[in-house]
Amino acid sequence: MSYQLYRNTTIGNTLQESLDELIQYGQITPALAVKVLLQFDKSINQALSNRVKSRLTFKAGKLNTYRFCDNVWTFMLNDVEFREVQEVAKVDKVKIVACDGKNVDDRR
């Protein structure tokens, strides 16, 4: 079982929109769309853990809110500075949603 949380990203949302259109035009069934999404979960989880090598650090001016529910952490951070080596990106507000990474071996 792969995490489904990546469905709520640019690549996940655009897939869901595409599937919705195909369902509306009657070209696929909702059941088939679900299978595609499950395949997406598998593919994106694998791709992230095997193909991505970049490392970042970040520093937040303030942890505004935190929430821990069903093993999922949600944080609202203010005045966050992301840093990758020399490069810096600043945002005034960011939401972090994080699932437990320790289950990673169970779900392969």
Added chain:
Amino acid sequence: MTMSQLSVMKLYNTVVDDVIAGVRDCFLDDGVDEQVLQELKQLWKTKLQATGAMDPPQPEPQIPPPPVLQNFQKANGNNVLPKKTDTYMGQQGSSQNSGVEHGAPVSNLAGAHPHHVLDPNNKVPVQLTLPAQPGVPGSQPRSFTIQIPASALNGNKLHQVLTGPIINATISLPQPLAATLLQQHINSALAGQQNEFDGGGGGGRSGAAPFSLDGALDSSDDEGSNVGDGSEDGAGDDDEDEESVEERAEEEEEERDESGGAEEEPLNSGDDVSDEEPGDMFDTDNVVVCQYDKITRSRNKWKFYLKDGIMNLGGKDFVFQKANGDAEW
């Protein structure tokens, strides 16, 4: 952040191909034509492209500078850079001294075609030039094109909005991020000003310039706790809420005109609502979706050890294998 962004496009292509290949048998089993599968792939890729989230960092724009700027450079030769640096440090309000170079549309509007009237709600592209970073060798002045409502070209609105702090904040950012940040800042700041002007100049409210700064780059720690200063939440925060907040503000302006007084109260009540609905606070444009290795807390100091993340910051996607960070609650 170049690396984490450059790999995004490659990663997404891999995932799309992988998913399409992985469900081919499911499609066959369901008796769905291969053509539909290809259509899905095409739809998905098109939509992904359309988000602009994985546009590669823009190279320095090749657009020749507007004529005015060229003359300026010729006339002043080597003085161009120091002069710009001075002006951005100085924060003067007058149009000639602010750190903003107006592109051709502006000069047309102001000078050559005075009768050329634009719809005030039209968006006009304006070219800005950020000076080279002081003390950074090899740093170049950079130009962006941003969209602003035509109405903001009148008067000095742009100069009220683009003050020293925002320039300082964007100067060190990578090009696409800086452009996005500037655009967001201008949008939210102008939206706020628009409110004031539409409402007949809401008397005693805080001035436009300090208000506009808070939207994008307030680095003070008190954000969120300043319940008393209602004007901050009006335009600087969640985009989704902007319309309703504006409508609410307008309605309340009308009420205020009738009752005459109690100026802060309506906005405060708006704040109270958002305080009571923590759901609203979780709406934000910048989202990181990832997994945690470890989250630690010691007193109010938190440390985050994250991995396998997809971030959307200012409309651009980034990915990371590891991201460690800290914050105080």
